[in-house]
Amino acid sequence: MSKPVQITKSLHAWMDVFMHRSMRGWGRFVKTTGLSMPQFSILMQLHYKGSCGMSEISERSNVTAAAASQLVEKLVQSELIERTEDPNDRRAKQLSLSKKGAKLVEQGIEERHRWMDELAGNISAEESGLVVEALEILIRAAGHLEEKK
Secondary structure, eight states, rough: OHHHHHHHHHHHHHHHHHHHHHOOOOOOHHHHHHHOHHHHHHHHHHHHHEEEEHHHHHHHHHHHHHHHHHHHHHHHHSEEEEEEEETTTTEEEEEEOOOOHHHHHHHHHHHHHHHHHHHHHTSSSSHHHHHHOOOHHHHHHHHHHHHHH
């Protein structure tokens, strides 16, 4: 088997395991919050990308403005996000994570990462060094792909 085919097969296999384990833990956590996955996705967007307007939530979530508004309303009522007046346009609203929402997102991220901590405990010190090197190569290569966009 040629090297490009080997690495591609190995990356696919790892991605399948990684996504399955990550999403399983993530899904379980989200269920415990009483929120839907789209609602939790909005929290994650605000965590990673910062405050934004309703139109950005609609675009990122690939839903209509009305649907985004409904999703956001429950999050506002639950005090997970804050809706404030946009300083540049009084007619528009800015959405941002509240302290309560940020804490919930952090708990979700910890839950999603929990299995990785267990996995790391099953890797020898020698293997850990190899894994770190390989991951640094992958991170760098992925960064180059992002630069091309």
